[in-house]
Amino acid sequence: xxxxxxxxxxxxxxxxxxxxxxxxxxxxxxxxxxxxxxxxxxxxxxxxxxxxxxxxxxxxxxxxxxxxxxxxxxxxxxxxxxxxxxxxxxxxxxxxxxxxxxxxxxxxxxxxxxxxxxxxxxxxxxxxxxxxxxxxxxxxxxxxxxxxxxxxxxxxxxxxxxxxxxxxxxxxxxxxxxxxxxxxxxxxxxxxxxxxxxxxxxxxxxxxxxxxxxxxxxxxxxxxxxxxxxxxxxxxxxxxxxxxxxxxxxxxxxxxxxxxxxxxxxxxxxxxxxxxxxxxxxxxxxxxxxxxxxxxxxxxxxxxxxxxxxxxxxxxxxxxxxxxxxxxxxxxxxxxxxxxxxxxxxxxxxxxxxxxxxxxxxxxxxxxxxxxxxxxxxxxxx
Amino acid sequence: xxxxxxxxxxxxxxxxxxxxxxxxxxxxxxxxxxxxxxxxxxxxxxxxxxxxxxxxxxxxxxxxxxxxxxxxxxxxxxxxxxxxxxxxxxxxxxxxxxxxxxxxxxxxxxxxxxxxxxxxxxxxxxxxxxxxxxxxxxxxxxxxxxxxxxxxxxxxxxxxxxxxxxxxxxxxxxxxxxxxxxxxxxxxxxxxxxxxxxxxxxxxxxxxx
Numbered sequence: 001x002x003x004x005x006x007x008x009x010x011x012x013x014x015x016x017x018x019x020x021x022x023x024x025x026x027x028x029x030x031x032x033x034x035x036x037x038x039x040x041x042x043x044x045x046x047x048x049x050x051x052x053x054x055x056x057x058x059x060x061x062x063x064x065x066x067x068x069x070x071x072x073x074x075x076x077x078x079x080x081x082x083x084x085x086x087x088x089x090x091x092x093x094x095x096x097x098x099x100x101x102x103x104x105x106x107x108x109x110x111x112x113x114x115x116x117x118x119x120x121x122x123x124x125x126x127x128x129x130x131x132x133x134x135x136x137x138x139x140x141x142x143x144x145x146x147x148x149x150x151x152x153x154x155x156x157x158x159x160x161x162x163x164x165x166x167x168x169x170x171x172x173x174x175x176x177x178x179x180x181x182x183x184x185x186x187x188x189x190x191x192x193x194x195x196x197x198x199x200x201x202x203x204x205x206x207x208x209x210x211x212x213x214x215x216x217x218x219x220x221x222x223x224x225x226x227x228x229x230x231x232x233x234x235x236x237x238x239x240x241x242x243x244x245x246x247x248x249x250x251x252x253x254x255x256x257x258x259x260x261x262x263x264x265x266x267x268x269x270x271x272x273x274x275x276x277x278x279x280x281x282x283x284x285x286x287x288x289x290x291x292x293x294x295x296x297x298x299x300x301x302x303x304x305x306x307x308x309x310x311x312x313x314x315x316x317x318x319x320x321x322x323x324x325x326x327x328x329x330x331x332x333x334x335x336x337x338x339x340x341x342x343x344x345x346x347x348x349x350x351x352x353x354x355x356x357x358x359x360x361x362x363x364x365x366x367x368x369x370x371x372x373x374x375x376x377x378x379x380x381x382x
Numbered sequence: 383x384x385x386x387x388x389x390x391x392x393x394x395x396x397x398x399x400x401x402x403x404x405x406x407x408x409x410x411x412x413x414x415x416x417x418x419x420x421x422x423x424x425x426x427x428x429x430x431x432x433x434x435x436x437x438x439x440x441x442x443x444x445x446x447x448x449x450x451x452x453x454x455x456x457x458x459x460x461x462x463x464x465x466x467x468x469x470x471x472x473x474x475x476x477x478x479x480x481x482x483x484x485x486x487x488x489x490x491x492x493x494x495x496x497x498x499x500x501x502x503x504x505x506x507x508x509x510x511x512x513x514x515x516x517x518x519x520x521x522x523x524x525x526x527x528x529x530x531x532x533x534x535x536x537x538x539x540x541x542x543x544x545x546x547x548x549x550x551x552x553x554x555x556x557x558x559x560x561x562x563x564x565x566x567x568x569x570x571x572x573x574x575x576x577x578x579x580x581x582x583x584x585x586x587x588x589x590x591x
Contacts, residue, residue, distance in 0.1 A: 056508075057508055058508045058509030058510065058513055059509070060510075086553070086555065088553050090549060090551035091549060093591065094535045094546075094548035094549055094591050095547070095548035095549075095551075095553060095589065095591070096546070096589050097587060097589065098586070099555070099584060099587075100584070100586075102583055103582075103583055104582070112580075113579075113580050115579065115580065115584075117543075117555070117556035118543075118553065118554060118556060119543070119552075119554040120551065120553050120554075121551060121552040121553075122551045154587075154589065155567075163585075201562070201563070202564070203538075203539050203563075204539045204564070204565060204571055205537065206536070206565065206569065206571055207536055268565065279564060280564060280565050281565025281571075281572070282565065282566065282567075283567055284567055299568055300568070301569065303565065308541070355562075357574060357585060358583070360576055361581070361583040364576040364581065368581075
C-alpha cells in the first residue's frame, strides 16, 4: 500500500512537472513570424505581439497571440483590399486561417494597421520545429484596378474582387441617397432605429469528416431565391437534414446568359422551426457552364447549426441563391440593389443580403461621426 | 480432697496448656505441666480439647489443600481454562489490531479520494470540454464500445472566435461579440466585424481540408 502510494505520488509529480518543462521549452520558441516577399507592394513597417501570453491548459499549451502590424503600400497603385494568411505548424496542412481587410483604399506610401487576435491550443506531444509556431504571410493584395499581387493560395483574389464590387455598388447607392436628401432611407439602410432588423447570430460547425447517412435523416427540398438579373438561376435541389444538421446539399442551376461561366458562389438560407430565415453563408465552386446549360452543385461536408446560446437550431427548410458569378473572361457578376429588393419581402433577410463589408464600415462611421463623417468618407473614395 | 484443692489452685494458665497440647513448651515447663495434667482431670480435659481442636484444624487444613491439589490434578480442566483464557486474550488482541488497521485504511482511502477529487477538479477547470470528449471517445474506442473515427478537420464558431481543429491542435481567430459569422466556401467559416480600434472592416476565416 505504501509502495503504491509512493508510485502514485511519483506519477502525479511527473504529470505536474512534465507539462511545465515542455511549456518552458515551448515558451522559448518563436511564437510568430511575419514573412512578406521582398518585392511585395505591401511591406511591414512595424510588428509587435502586445500582451501575448502562453499558459498550460490541461495537457495542451494555449498561446494567446495579439499581433499588431503596421503595413505600408510600397507600390504605385492604391490598395483596395488585402488578405493575410495565418498558418500554424501544428495544423499544417489541414487547417489554417486568414485575416482580410476589404475597403481599404490605401494610397501609395500610406500606412495602415492590421490586428490579428488569435489563440492556438497545441498539445505538448507535437514535434518541435525550428520555424515559428505561427506564421503570417501575404496571400493577396488587390489594387483598385482589380490587378493583384500574391500567391493567392486561399483563393482570396476572387473574394477581394467581390468585396470591392459590392463596396462600389453600396457607396454609389448611399451617396445617391445622401445627394438626393433621402436621409430617412439612408438612416434605415445604415440600420438606425431598426433594432429588430439585426439578424440573430448563428452558431456554425462544418464537419469535414467522412460520414454515412443516419437513420434519422430526412430528405428536404431546397427552395430557390432568384435575383432577376442573375446570369445563373437556381432551379431547385435537395439535402439530407437531421435535426440541426444538413448533409450533402445539392442545387441545380441554369446559365441563362450568353457567356460561359467559370465559377458560381451559391448562398444558402436556413429557415428554423419557427419560420425565421438566416443566411448561413455562401460556397463558391468551380463550375464550367456554357450558355443555357444546366448543372448541379454539390457540397460534401456536413453543416451543423446552433443558436448563439449554443442550443441546436432545428432546420425547417433550406433555400439557395446565387451570390455571385465569375465568367470565363474573368469578369464577375454581383446582385444589384434592385435585385436584392425584389428577391424577398422579408426585411430581415433583405437586410442580411444587402449588408456588404463596406456598408458595415460606413454604418460604423455614421454611428461615430454622423452624417458629415459619412459624407466625407464617401467623398474620399468616390 | 485437700490435695485436689491444692492441685486446682496450682492450675497452669490456659495458654500454657495449649502450648503443652501442641508440644511447643520448653522441656522443664512441659515436665511440670505434664505432672500437673496427670494429677488434674480438668486440665487433662482442657489439653484433650486443645489437641482435638488442633487435629480438627489440621484436618481442615489438609482438606482445603487437597481441594487445591484436586483442581491442579484436573489437567484437562486446567488446559481448557488456559486455552479459553488464551483464546480470549488473542481475540481481544485481534480486535485491537483490527481497530488500528481500519483507521489506517480509512486514512489512506480518504487520502486517495482526496487526490482523486483534486485531480477531477483540476481536470474540470483546466481541460477544455472538447478534449475531455475526445479522451472519452478514445477510451470508448479502446474499450471497443465505439467504432474508430477517421481523424478529420472541424470548423466551428464560438462566442469568442472561429476555430479550426486539426491534428489535435486548435487555432481560434478571435472576434468581438458583434461579429457576423457565416459559411464561406466549402471548407471555411468566416466572421465579419468592424475593428473598434482601427475602424476597419475585418473578415477572419478559418479553413479546413
